Amino acid sequence: MSVSITDAKSAELYARAVQRLPGGVNSPVRAMRAIGRDPIFVDRAEGAELVDVDGNRYIDYVCSWGPLVHGHAHPEILAAIIDAAHRGTTFGAPTAGEIDLAEEVGRRMPAVEMLRMTSSGTEAAMSAIRLARAATGRTTLLKFAGAYHGHVDGLLARAGSGLATAGIPTSPGVPPSAAHETIIVDWNDGEAVARACAEHEFAAILAEPYPANMGLVPPVEGFLQLLRNQADDNGALLVFDEVITGFRVGPGGAQERDGVQPDLTVMGKVIGGGLPAAAFGGARSLMEHIAPAGDVYQAGTLSGNPLAVAAGMATLRMLDEPAYLRLGATTEALAGGLRDAAAVVGVPVSVVSVPGLLTVFFSETPPRDYPAAQACDLDGYAAWCRALLARGVYPPPSQFEAWFPSLAHTSEHLDRTLDAVHAAFAELAG
Numbered sequence: 001m002s003v004s005i006t007d008a009k010s011a012e013l014y015a016r017a018v019q020r021l022p023g024g025v026n027s028p029v030r031a032m033r034a035i036g037r038d039p040i041f042v043d044r045a046e047g048a049e050l051v052d053v054d055g056n057r058y059i060d061y062v063c064s065w066g067p068l069v070h071g072h073a074h075p076e077i078l079a080a081i082i083d084a085a086h087r088g089t090t091f092g093a094p095t096a097g098e099i100d101l102a103e104e105v106g107r108r109m110p111a112v113e114m115l116r117m118t119s120s121g122t123e124a125a126m127s128a129i130r131l132a133r134a135a136t137g138r139t140t141l142l143k144f145a146g147a148y149h150g151h152v153d154g155l156l157a158r159a160g161s162g163l164a165t166a167g168i169p170t171s172p173g174v175p176p177s178a179a180h181e182t183i184i185v186d187w188n189d190g191e192a193v194a195r196a197c198a199e200h201e202f203a204a205i206l207a208e209p210y211p212a213n214m215g216l217v218p219p220v221e222g223f224l225q226l227l228r229n230q231a232d233d234n235g236a237l238l239v240f241d242e243v244i245t246g247f248r249v250g251p252g253g254a255q256e257r258d259g260v261q262p263d264l265t266v267m268g269k270v271i272g273g274g275l276p277a278a279a280f281g282g283a284r285s286l287m288e289h290i291a292p293a294g295d296v297y298q299a300g301t302l303s304g305n306p307l308a309v310a311a312g313m314a315t316l317r318m319l320d321e322p323a324y325l326r327l328g329a330t331t332e333a334l335a336g337g338l339r340d341a342a343a344v345v346g347v348p349v350s351v352v353s354v355p356g357l358l359t360v361f362f363s364e365t366p367p368r369d370y371p372a373a374q375a376c377d378l379d380g381y382a383a384w385c386r387a388l389l390a391r392g393v394y395p396p397p398s399q400f401e402a403w404f405p406s407l408a409h410t411s412e413h414l415d416r417t418l419d420a421v422h423a424a425f426a427e428l429a430g
C-alpha cells in the first residue's frame with residue numbers, strides 16, 4: 001500500500017528556490033537527490049517532530065544532522081538563546097560564556113586543555129590541520145576513504161557525506177596540489193595505515209573515530225589504538241574529528257568511550273546546540289601556537305558567538321549520565337525494531353548503531369569500509385526512504401549518513417516509527 005502526501009507548497013518553493021540557490025538548497029544533502037525526490041521545505045519543528053510547509057508531520061531522524069540531541073526548540077535552549085540575544089547578538093570582544101564552555105569541554109575531554117571556537121566544523125577541521133602542519137613542520141595528511149571533515153580543499157579526496165552520495169571522487173576547483181598532500185587509505189585497514197606511515201612523514205592522521213559520513217562504520221577492535229601507535233611512531237599528530245560523535249556517543253565523545261586520546265579534537269554540532277558553533281582543541285602546548293598566543297593565524301568575526309555559546313552550554317548542561325543512558329536505550333530500541341521489521345519481510349539489511357547514532361545498510365553484512373558501504377543496495381534504501389517519508393517518518397535521505405535519534409524521541413515516537421518501518425519494508429518486498 002502506498003500512501004500519498006500533499007507536497008504542493010514544497011514543490012512551489014522548490015521551483016522558486018532553484019532560480020536563486022544552486023540546486024535549490026544551501027547544502028547538498030537537503031536536496032534529497034540520492035533518494036530520487038525533491039526536497040521538503042520545513043515550516044517548523046518541536047521536540048522530535050517536524051512540520052513541512054504543506055502541513056505534513058514527520059518524526060525527524062535527521063535533527064539537523066546532529067546538533068539537536070535534545071530535539072527541536074527545547075525550551076531551556078530557546079530561553080538561553082533569547083536571554084543571550086537580549087544582551088546583544090555579537091560583540092567582537094570576549095565574553096564569560098566562552099570560558100565556561102571551554103572549561104566544560106575540558107572536563108568532558110581531558111585531552112582538550114584549550115580550545116579555539118569557529119563557526120563551522122569545516123573551519124575547525126581546516127584550522128586543526130594548519131596547526132598540525134605548523135607544529136610538525138610537515139604537510140602531508142593521512143585520511144580515510146569515505147570520511148568527511150568538511151569541504152576543505154585538501155580533505156575532499158574520496159570524502160563521504162554529500163560527496164559519497166553524488167559519487168564525486170573529489171571536487172572540481174580543488175587544486176591537484178591540495179589533493180596530492182592527502183594520502184587516503186581504507187577505514188579499518190591497519191596494514192594500509194602501517195604501509196602509508198612507512199612511506200610518508202605525516203603532519204596528521206585524521207579520523208572520524210566512529211565514521212558516520214559513509215553511514216556509520218565503527219572501528220574494528222583495536223583500530224583507534226593502532227592509529228594512536230602509528231601516529232606516535234610516525235611523529236604525526238592524531239586528530240579525531242568528533243564533530244558528530246562529540247558529546248553524543250557519551251559525555252566525552254568517542255575518545256572517552258574507546259579510551260584513545262587524540263592530540264587534537266575537532267568538535268561541532270552538539271557544541272553549538274543548534275546554532276553555528278564548532279571548535280578545535282588539544283594540549284596547551286599545541287594550542288598555544290594559535291594566534292595571538294602564538295603565530296599560527298586563525299580568526300573569525302562570529303567565532304564564540306554569544307548566542308551559539310549560550311545554546312551550546314544549555315545543551316551540554318542537560319547532557320548528564322541519565323540523559324546518555326536514555327539516548328543509548330532509545331537508539332538500541334530503534335535499532336532492534338528496525339532489525340526485527342526487516343527480518344519479518346526478509347529484506348537483507350544491517351543496522352549498525354552506537355549510542356545516539358545508527359545506519360540502516362541495505363546489505364547482508366555491515367560494511368567495514370567505504371567500498372563496502374558503496375556496494376550496498378542504494379536503490380533499495382532510496383525506495384524505502386520514500387516509503388517512510390510518505391508515512392510520516394523522516395530518515396536521512398542518503399545511506400551515507402547516520403540517523404540521529406534524540407532525547408525528544410519517546411517510546412510513542414518509536415512505536416509509530418516502527419509501524420511505518422514495517423509498512424515501508426512490506427511495500428518494498430512487494
Ligand code: PMP
Binds near residue numbers: 149241244
Ligand atoms: N566533520 C564531520 C565528521 C562532519 O560530519 C561534518 C559535517 N557533517 C563536518 C566535519 C563539517 O561540519 P560543518 O558542516 O559544520 O562545516
